[in-house]
Amino acid sequence: YVGTSFAIKSGLGILAVAISLQLLEFPVAAQDKLLGSIFGGFFVGAGVGLAIRGGAVLDGTEVLAVILSRRTFATVG
Numbered sequence: 509y510v511g512t513s514f515a516i517k518s519g520l521g522i523l524a525v526a527i528s529l530q531l532l533e534f535p536v537a538a539q540d541k542l543l544g545s546i547f548g549g550f551f552v553g554a555g556v557g558l559a560i561r562g563g564a565v566l567d568g569t570e571v572l573a574v575i576l577s578r579r580t581f582a583t584v585g
Contacts, residue, residue, distance in 0.1 A: 514563060517563055518565045521565070525566055
């Protein structure tokens with residue numbers, strides 16, 4: 509279902525996310541947990557959208573979404 513280029517891009521994306529989360533110190537965006545979850549959801553969604561637009565994925569559910577979008581009329585969005 510997926511090609512070599514897709515698999516390589518996805519592997520590099522997953523590796524980059526793992527290394528970034530381990531090595532970089534991220535500032536606290538908000539002290540309120542609800543506002544923090546909203547910021548987190550926004551930025552994670554934007555990152556996943558950019559990864560899919562670039563031809564890669566960052567986890568298993570996105571692989572399923574890409575495969576379904578190729579086989580059906582539905583889009584990833």
